[in-house]
Structures are given as structure tokens and as C-alpha cells.
Amino acid sequence: MGARANTISNTGSLTYVEGGASRVVESNTVIVDVNRQTSPSNVTFMQVAVDGGGISTPVDGGQCRLADGGYITTPQPVYPPFDPTAAPLEPATEFRVGEPVFVVLTDPDRNADRAAREFVTVTVTTSNGDEEMFRLQETDVNSGVFAGFVPTDSALPPTRYNCSLTLTDNDISVVQYTDALHVGDTSQGRAIINAASLAGSPDA
Numbered sequence: 257m258g259a260r261a262n263t264i265s266n267t268g269s270l271t272y273v274e275g276g277a278s279r280v281v282e283s284n285t286v287i288v289d290v291n292r293q294t295s296p297s298n299v300t301f302m303q304v305a306v307d308g309g310g311i312s313t314p315v316d317g318g319q320c321r322l323a324d325g326g327y328i329t330t331p332q333p334v335y336p337p338f339d340p341t342a343a344p345l346e347p348a349t350e351f352r353v354g355e356p357v358f359v360v361l362t363d364p365d366r367n368a369d370r371a372a373r374e375f376v377t378v379t380v381t382t383s384n385g386d387e388e389m390f391r392l393q394e395t396d397v398n399s400g401v402f403a404g405f406v407p408t409d410s411a412l413p414p415t416r417y418n419c420s421l422t423l424t425d426n427d428i429s430v431v432q433y434t435d436a437l438h439v440g441d442t443s444q445g446r447a448i449i450n451a452a453s454l455a456g457s458p459d460a
Contacts, residue, residue, distance in 0.1 A: 306336050318393055367400040386422040388406065
């Protein structure tokens with residue numbers, strides 16, 4: 257589904273005759289953003305489809321929040337290797353420590369500008385007390401789909417807002433989204449953590 261965003265552009269003009277010649281004077285152009293219909297959001301945990309297949313998804317441009325409230329570009333994990341402009345993703349309900357957690361959010365009414373890849377913010381938490389905030393970038397200029405990745409680690413105690421989600425065995429990880437323009441629109445995704453092996457290890 258494309259963007260729900262629409263604008264009305266209007267420029268007035270006045271035509272008159274002076275000295276036998278026709279003249280036209282134009283006013284300033286006024287652009288009005290049309291109120292968009294509210295659309296329900298949906299957020300999903302995903303992972304790289306290492307055995308082939310998956311949905312090619314741009315996950316580049318994501319940002320993570322630091323403790324001081326600023327944002328930086330989310331560091332790309334080493335394993336598994338993937339192209340951030342076309343990551344092959346599939347839905348996931350379980351992750352291993354060290355494996356990047358991908359988040360894909362669909363919310364057409366947050367696609368306000370048909371000419372720009374916009375951002376939405378999600379919060380990812382774990383039952384061990386970690387909390388991270390990420391800005392997901394729109395996958396295309398007019399898609400209404402936003403995607404990004406969350407690096408993970410096993411460092412205890414967990415540190416909030418360090419751009420990496422601490423995972424321990426049997427944790428529950430939750431991604432929470434609230435539409436900033438329509439606070440009644442919320443969505444949530446859940447996954448469990450299997451720390452029996454680290455992503456990228458021989459027994460993973």
C-alpha cells in the first residue's frame with residue numbers, strides 16, 4: 257500500500273488589461289497537507305533467511321538512541337553478513353545471542369512525504385531489564401513500511417541506550433510502537449531468546 261499523504265497546491269492569478277496589453281499577476285503558492293485517514297500499524301520481528309529465500313527488505317539508515325538522548329547510525333552486526341539495502345528477511349519468534357534482531361513496521365499514515373524516506377521510533381525491551389530505542393527508516397519513499405536492525409550481545413548487567421540489546425537465555429524480547437500522530441494506534445511484537453549457542457558459533 258502506498259502513502260496516505262496528500263497535499264493540495266493552489267496558486268491564484270489575476271488577469272487584467274493595461275494599456276491595451278493583457279497582464280497576469282500570480283499570488284504566492286499555498287500548499288495544504290490533507291488530513292490522512294488513520295491506518296492500523298503492525299510490527300514484526302524478523303531475521304536473516306540464511307538458507308535462501310526471504311523478503312528483500314532495505315534496512316539501511318536506521319538510528320539508535322544514546323543515553324544522552326542523541327541518535328547515531330545503528331552499527332551493523334558482523335554475523336550473519338547481509339546487504340543493508342536488500343536484506344533477505346523472514347518472520348522470527350526466536351533469536352540467538354549475537355544475532356541481529358530485525359524490526360519491520362507497517363503504518364501507511366506515517367508516510368507523510370511521498371518524496372522522502374521518513375522515520376518512526378520503536379522501543380525494544382527484554383525481560384532482563386534492557387531497553388533500547390531505534391528509529392526505523394522507510395523502505396522506500398512511498399511505501400509506508402519502516403525497517404531496521406537491532407544489534408545484540410550477552411554483556412551483563414544490561415546497559416540501557418547503548419545501541420545493543422542484551423540477551424540472556426529464555427528472555428522475552430518485546431518491540432513496542434505507538435503512532436506519534438495517533439496515540440491510540442499501538443502495536444507490539446514478541447520473541448523468546450535461545451542462548452544455548454551464540455550466533456555464528458560452530459554449534460549455532
